[in-house]
Amino acid sequence: MWEGGACSSAADCSGTAKLAWRDDTLYVLVQVKDDVIGARLPASDCKRHWRTDSVEVTLDPRGRSENTSTTFKTAVLPVTAEGPPCVLRDADNRQGPGAPGTRVASSLSSGAYTVEMAIPMEALPGAVDPSRLGLNVLVYDSDTQDKTGQTRIGWSTWGGVQGDPYRWGIATPARIPAAARTADHPARPGDPRHRAVQPGLPAVAGAGGPHRPAASRAVPRPSGPRAAGSPPPGARGTPSR
Template sequence: MVLGLIREGEERAADGLGGIENIYYLDKPDFWYTLSAPLTARIWDAADTLARLVRLVRLTTPHTIVVMDPRPFNQHGGHQLSARLGIEAFRLASDAQAYPGQLAEEGLAPWRPTRLLAQNFGFESVLGPDAPERPRTDPDTGLPILGVWSGARSREHDATWAQVERDATRLYVTQGFAAMPARVPTDPQQIGSEWFTVVADDGRFLEAPVHRQAELKPLYAEFAAWADRTGLPWLANRVQPDYPPNPTTTIPAVTTAPIVNGVDEPGKYPGPELPLAVWQGGGSCTAIAKLARHNDDLYVFVDVTDDRKGAELAADDIKRHWRTDAVEIAIDPRGNSDDTSTTFKTGIMPYTASPGGPAAERDADNRQGLTPPGMQVAAVVTEPYRGYSAEVKIPLTELPGPVDPTAFAMNILVYDSDTDDKTGRTRLAWSPFGSPQADPYVWGTATLADYLPSPTTARPPAIPQTDTRSADSPASLAQSKRTGIPIAGNPRPRPAR
């Protein structure tokens, strides 16, 4: 709850720089990073969230609604779902047949917003003040694009809006954004724009030709079905990217159980060496991985060449491993997961603050936070520092479900920090397309040679659902008193007769 209140304070301060006075929270848990809107919808109770959002639209009567990009590839499932719900609320708020109790019992009236915009990140490389003047069309949906140049000056701040945005972003300290450079370019030709897809204008959805894709993966097929139900099928045009071929390897069986000591000894890992490629950043870090299996245990060895240590996390701060130098191992035991709630993901930090040994945790998976019984971790850090090696034993019987030896999927990632401020700089992965830490469709296939799995049962995901309530927030309570709008999108008291 404390973190939620801290983040609310950061958000109110940041948005305040842009002149935003009121922020409304719907009291839904901000759980771990996922690329799945359907998973988020289950955790948020999407039907309840939509009702609250329609109520807020009717109470606040906006003329323009701006949502995030609703499309599924390479972005947070919470962002996707909030965009979907915003699109649905745009339509439903004006429909007297939608949530009639809000009208009859709360005294609200239907409200039709004029314009609906969705963030579009496909034009970020287009710079300069003249860029938004040119008519543009989104190449995927076919809808028109609106650009707003960020180089215009804010009279209140005596700075460009690009600089105001950077100042605001750096106020999100708990998300690591304070480490961003303080200044943005001052050359107008180096300043970009904010780009939006115009989804609706004059109170009505815009239409575009529909371009269907065949053989959509389940996550993209679900989005296409939602777009059809919402009456916006063109939003699903070209929705599924062209995934590259998944890498493949064979995990050999070894007759003697490897000693987990962070050292690659002769004969310990007889299988092929797996090179890890850069998928974000561009530092000097390089890495390779090796795999082996003994009975029901998987062994992973990762060797990292690096030129600077990252921050040493404290023993009570073993979480969010991407803030420093770390290895991540992601496993989909049957190779059929649509999101990471049915996978195993562990982050391994090769060093920590005193006493300084390696540490591990689980993140954004079937059992976040808890390493399974029998898991072992070791690391060797070079002195003087030139990198490290990390080794882990993972019991296959402790994975979220039964193992399919021929479809076993996994990814191996390395995070390189090169700073002391708990922020990452470079990321590498065996399979580096898109968001490879969170997209099981990307992960490589690792056939388990000669393996007859021990019987196991699938484990339902345990997803943390703790959240900060608006009732616990002095700022939200004060805002409600000032505006007369109930907290959390709750019902308005029945008007006196």
């Protein structure tokens, strides 16, 4: 948890995420346990996603951003008043409704929902440095119908972490697609699957599932001038209200 009140149980709010590369696209699967679905906003009000249940994925392609103006941040509301999910960009290099090129899908079941994203690398505001891809996965939970967010959980869990790229984790993809890599950071041979182990959410696993070998991994950001307080595995942020 990085903001708001604590989840009352894993059934109240918890989740896992899986990520994988294919060609020039990053695929994200987030599975959330949530026993009460929050307010269903109209598609025309697909903004300020923290007001209800939602999933946010943040990417810093070079891993050196001081603020979110050079990052990619997209959020998905798993359900709207009309039914289908909606997607938005928030407080990043191109904020606003929709996320051109990004495809999303969702499904709801009893006590849970799933969000899927396909993010083209051309949507990122820069080429990817395969040794420093900044990454965070955040889940927002609300059990109310009055558009009031209650709990925020995620991988790197610091107060206000969504606005601090230097507090996100670092993913190390096994192979960067040609469309995303840079000349000074060429793709490395290996399996394209991406595995990450998270402190906040229980796990981020590769597309091959938990029993397949890890192709790459995500780790807390190393200590540095701005990131000296990066969390060790299992760390939690201090909630603010």
